[in-house]
Amino acid sequence: MTGTLYGVGVGPGDPELLTLKALGVLRAAKVVAYPAPMTGDSKARAIAAAHIGNGKIEIAIRLPFTSERADTDARYDAAAKELGGHLAEGRDVAFLCLGDPLFYGTFAQILPRIAGKFPVAVIPGVTSLAAASAALVLPVAMKDEILSVIPATLDEQTIAARIETADCAAVVKIGRHLAKVRRVVETLGLADRARYVEFVTTGRERLRALSEVAEDEAEYFALVLIRKGNAP
């Protein structure tokens, strides 16, 4: 009997945004894994901390905040090997994921290294996008509107083109691309339609018009929501 790898969405930050299902899987699993920075605490673990309890085997998958793939690939390989060891011995693994496991998440890197060898199940979670629109009390999209979700890592022309052909846009993973995104939005004449949200649902949450954001860098998970149509 092998164990199952569960990708568990823990939501955007507020521990109250965990689902009942995530709690159940987390409590039942013998092994709890989570992404973490090279030094310091894991955000995903912090969100679920009150429910981890004692007696779990914990695995921090330490990843550098970098776009260099070579190094992170080796780290994912090593992590998958360690998780695979537990699965082979019949222990279920709860892999905690910020937001939703399959919406721009780290879990998509672990998945191909485990799928086909061991059973995998995914517990969906509340995304930072849903939480940002809730905080703003502004629809992500409604009625017949088209929504584009655009990583801020892309080049200026691509971001601009995809915002232009959508009714609503969410530019995600802002991080060090904040100045670029603000420039694109201003060039498109959408500055008064763009809202900036950082640290959503945490004690550090801030909501501002993008035009009021003076910084050139943002939190990695910050996002910009754009509605072209009138808000309801």
Next chain:
Amino acid sequence: MTGTLYGVGVGPGDPELLTLKALGVLRAAKVVAYPAPMTGDSKARAIAAAHIGNGKIEIAIRLPFTSERADTDARYDAAAKELGGHLAEGRDVAFLCLGDPLFYGTFAQILPRIAGKFPVAVIPGVTSLAAASAALVLPVAMKDEILSVIPATLDEQTIAARIETADCAAVVKIGRHLAKVRRVVETLGLADRARYVEFVTTGRERLRALSEVAEDEAEYFALVLIRKGNAP
């Protein structure tokens, strides 16, 4: 002291996908409202049923499944007036929403009729999109991919154009537009990349390749997920 209107996301169908925060708001509110068909039960209420308990004032907002706006506008006006009566008398109202309240939801129709008059807060929920990708164990989007969310109610040319310029697409609100969406996907040569998901996370959940779906009509909340890139 006026009450607060809470838009409460109850997730896609499985009652276990309620968040702890949704539960807390639901339990504390004196009034529970939810959209419902003209006859029969409310899906949103059914998801949360175990937690509604006795002693609540319940308001079913009955809406015809139609695209005729005139009639539904009058119904939203009447609903907002009824909810406003409770809010004016200091009673909190939990308005239950399938999935997430601000992601293509009915709540966006209630919101402009209440906002500015009474306090409004939104509890984000798990979307049917996140649940569909979890059921398929297939990323909605990853890394630098652009995601388009496209209502199936749009015309064929628009749907096709928006799928073409995205890396990943979710065609939502399939309902009676299933044959049209299948035609668009086949014309684009993406039939082998399109997955159809209906009644996600419920006992009636079905996952199929879109090319294997013979029907011309679908559940209203069914959706089609398309990944152009290789799945991980």
